[in-house]
Amino acid sequence: MLHEQHGNGSLSLCSKRFENECLSESFFNVYEMAVVVIVTLLFSFHQIIVSRLSNAVKSYIINRRISPELLRLGAEVKKLKEELTKISPTSEFSAYFKTERLLNKASEAYEAAVAEEKKDQPSEVTIEMAVKVVLQALGLALLHCVSGIYAFCIPSVAFWPLNFLLRFPSLSGADLCDGTEVLHTPVSMFVFIYCTIFTIRIFCF
Secondary structure: OEEEEOOOOOEEEEEOOEEEEEHHHOHHHHHHHHHHHHHHHHHHOHHHHHHHHHHHHHHHHHHHHOOHHHHHHHHHHHHHHHHHHOOOOOOOHHHHHHHHHHHHHHHHHHHHHHHHHHHOOOOHHHHHHHHHHHHHHHHHHHHHHOOOOEEEEEEOOOOOOOHHHHHOOOOOOHHHHOOOOOOEEEEEHHHHHHHHHHHHHHHHO
16 A cells, blocks of 8 residues: 545555555455454464463363263362361361262372373364464465555665565565655555554553
């Protein structure tokens, strides 16, 4: 997207794919803008998204595959613990000792069942790695979708020799800023929004 000068002197964002259409005049351009924002947020909060999504997937897998026997043993351990708190170890020593022995036996069985259950489930590292791969593949696909959307042009000397990074994720596009005596570099909408979010996170959080 590039700035377009109107007769009343106002500026609006325009897409290189639709050089004669501006953001406010094209629903598809609004869609492009929404995609850019989503992609930028995905990359800006990548670690947080991966962590929370991994935890959600892990919880879903555990809750889905948990065995009835494990649930029964867990309920039995909880019940025996409650019973043990109600028995006095001095005045009701025999009942306390018997309940404690049953609790220890149930706890051992529960721990063994938990260990057996974990063998059949993917590890946390595997889940997190799978989530990262999926999100990175999705991110690359979305970056390709927004690679031709630009915000504005700035003089090429402003960030030389790294000014080409301002076009990311597009590799070309310098010709979009032709027509002036000074060489300019287009700034992609992705870079513009990403830098805005980065600045807000530094100074506001």
